[in-house]
Amino acid sequence: MFSYDDFGAFPPEQIAYAKAVSDRLFDIYKHKPLAYIVTYGCQQNVSDSERIKGILEFLGYGFTDSPDNADFVLFNTCAVREHAEDRVYGNVGAIKKLKKSNPDMLLCVCGCMAQQEKNAQRFKSSFPYVDIVFGTQVSYRLPEFIYRRLTTGKRVFELSLDNGDIVEDIPVRRDGKIRGWLPIMYGCNNFCTYCIVPYVRGRERSRSPESILREAKEMVNAGFKEITLLGQNVNSYGKGSPYGVNFAQLLKMINGIDGDFRIRFMTSHPKDCTSQLLDAMAECEKVERHLHLPFQSGSDRILKLMNRHYDRETYLKLIDYARKRMPDIAFTSDIIVGFPGETYEDFKQTVSLVERVKFASLFTFIFSPRNGTPASNMEDSISREEKGKWFSQLLEVQDRISKEYSISLVGKTVRVLCEEKSTKEGFLIGKSSGTASVEFQADDTYIGKFADVHIDEYTNVLKGTLIK
Ligand code: SAH
Ligand code: SF4
Ligand code: F3S
Helix, strand or coil, X not given: CCCCCCCCCCCHHHHHHHHHHHHHHHHHHCCCCEEEEEECCCXXXXXXXXXXXXXXXXXXXXXXXXXXXXXXXXXXXXXXXXXXXXXXXXXXXCHHHHHHHCCCCEEEEEXXXXXXXXXXXXXXXXXXCCCEEECCCCHHHHHHHXXXXXXXXXXXXXXXXXXXXXXXXXXXXXXXXXXXXXXXXECCCCCCCCCCHHHHHCCCEECCHHHHHHHHHHHHHCCCCEEEEECCCHHHCCCCCCCCCCHHHHHHHHHCCCCCCEEEEECCCHXXXXXXXXXXXXXXXXXXXXXXXXXXCCCHHHHHXXXXXXXXXXXXXXXXXXXXXXXXXXXXXXXXXXXCCCCHHHHHHHHHHHHHHCCCEXXXXXXXXXXXXXXXXXXXXCCHHHHHHHHHHHHHHHHHHHHHHHHHHCCCEEEEEEEEECCCCCEEEEEECCXXXXXXXXXXXXXXXXXXXXXXXXXXXXXXXXXC
């Protein structure tokens, strides 16, 4: 089952650990062991989990959708807001009972929340049935961690965050077959004052253009129709790297790959969003007409306190330039409501920016103080209740704008990627070049193909007719 060829840069010692684990698994479980993986947080985590699954498959694990029959349970966690952390403690706790009936089950916690010392400590002292805890930069060492746990009986805690070289050629088991994630850089150097990500993901590190292009080609050859380039900060790709390729150039290189596929990317930071990048988007026929560009707040005073390095006017200029180059482009964004010191006047600036840009959709969050970030020590006098009211007000405004956006598409013909069956028999759901989902009548053979769809009406969902 093992071949020592074809693993490129995947570390040989991990391959040796993998072989040693693989040899023991059947003796322990007497059947093909099954893994149950739960992923919280952003697409970066989803993508990391796909590599973790790739490694587990390589070790000889199969997969299950339920913890009840699992021999290996892993929680890949997120620390970006408090709510996310609370859920993890509850769900990890619930596995204790299952471990009683399957004592050989391994329980593993990794990702951004595990990376924080205080959480790792809590797993160590209050959750003795957690076997392995590891951080965001060492997941490629999973074969070693499992080997150590199985052979020494000691629990494993590995949190090193040394910002070393990116490990390439990690096996990957992608969740989908049509749309796939392709990480191009890891970490973040921006230190927005509210955000935990730079502390738990470490410094920005870019993959080489060669590795990215190789993986993109593999995905296209495997039949993927949409590749989303991923990074906390995709558009600062290449900075501080020896490769001499920036994000706009990388986009063009990927656009040059032969094949019928399209490209998305996320997340872009406005301070690194250059006109060169918007020009590249406009020139690349495979790049979708969608830009996710979080602005966080419409108030310059709050943007300064957030350490965002752009102002309202610069942001709006970028939007206007992008629209000029790509009239049909759809924008989405992230917003934080109730940042410390934010007044109702500041909040109204956020609402007015939302009204002005007319985003297709928004991801809105109420500020959640994160231990260790500067904003968690800033004076915050607005009550949670008041912030909740502002939040609902913003949602109402965006609801109306999202509807207007959908209605504006009625009568147009859009090219969609047919993704899946709709709940309605004989109908499919496809996604436009922007962000719209359309339902239309077509048989299953269209799944995974591009098609032109005329949009007929909007009744909470867009409904259309297949043209070809
Ligand atoms: N790197 C991306 C995404 C970071 S996390 C970016 O820079 O846009 C995704 C979103 O979560 C952020 O854009 C922000 O809107 C939100 N967020 C991050 N920290 C937060 C906090 N402490 N409280 C509330 N929302 C937060
Ligand atoms: Fe967090 Fe800011 Fe980095 Fe995004 S750019 S991950 S919000 S610090
Ligand atoms: Fe959460 Fe980590 Fe992503 S904190 S949002 S999973 S980078």
